[in-house]
Amino acid sequence: MKKQKVGFIGAGKVGTALAARLSKGGYPVIAVASTGSPSAQKLADLVPGCQVFGSAQGVVGNAEHIFITTPDDFISKVASELTWHPGQNVVHCSGAASIDILEPAERSGARVGSFHPCQAFASVDQAIENLPGSTFAIEAQTPLLDILKDMASSIECDWIVLKPGNKALYHAAAVFVSNYSVALLKVATDLFQNFDVPTAQATKVLMPLIQGNLNNMRNIGLPNCLTGPIARGDVSTIQKHIYALQEKEPALLKLYAELGLKTVPIALAKGTIDETVSETLENLLKTATDVGKIKAV
């Protein structure tokens, strides 16, 4: 497959990481434009042969395959303000938005797609490092679909193909494991404040637990990676948690119980609890979702 000339509009974490990796993977990344801050020059410094343009239209005029890697809110504005050429590829990297936000480019005859790395990027350096091994969720028609698959492979990434309408649910799934695991870390470290362990130290205490779980999830998979009191069918321990939370942190009871109710079927599928224990645990957790119904012993 002939590798098309690639350009980037937006030179933040994703744009820079993708440009640097695609260039290493053999794609000619030849053009970049941003809002005028030094970010575009920083991207160009990492990519041999890449020219900084003062306007996004300069990128569109020179590249055959253009990534719009601006924040989500600007993608459709950028797409509608530029003059696209028939046959060009125009691709965004948003997780939640579908390809329909590129409709102005499609109307001009461009092929449109989305190419979302299922990965969390907190900085440019970390994004460049973490990209290989990630999976891209691709939404596009052939022949752009095949080009995006080839791009993913060229940077040592995997891909899945999403149908129109799948994007929001796909992104909600990613938010559950990415952002909400951060929220759960915050919940847990806040609980440590009850026994005067500061956040940084609490994070250090919990990190090996998180890492061990990650290893189990990766190496053993669902449902057998589940450990802990629900997997053991340890009803009295769950009861103790509920009483302790009710006394010290009643606002967390509902969350604890809802997550517990999602955990019981995993233990059942693992085969370490039977239907009777599953039902006992579910009844206990359902009662706990109604704050006030639980009586401390």
Ligand SMILES: NC(=O)c1ccc[n+]([C@@H]2O[C@H](COP(=O)([O-])OP(=O)(O)OC[C@H]3O[C@@H](n4cnc5c(N)ncnc54)[C@H](OP(=O)(O)O)[C@@H]3O)[C@@H](O)[C@H]2O)c1
């Ligand atoms: N961060 C993640 O973890 C992650 C993961 C997967 C997908 N994504 C997606 O990747 C895309 C980019 O996200 P990001 O995290 O890389 O964002 P980012 O780091 O904030 O970078 C955005 C870039 O866009 C530039 N920009 C803003 N408005 C522009 C405009 N009107 N014209 C041209 N350039 C403009 C910014 O310019 P300046 O540098 O001048 O400010 C910056 O270089 C988004 O669609 C996002 O949903 C992000």
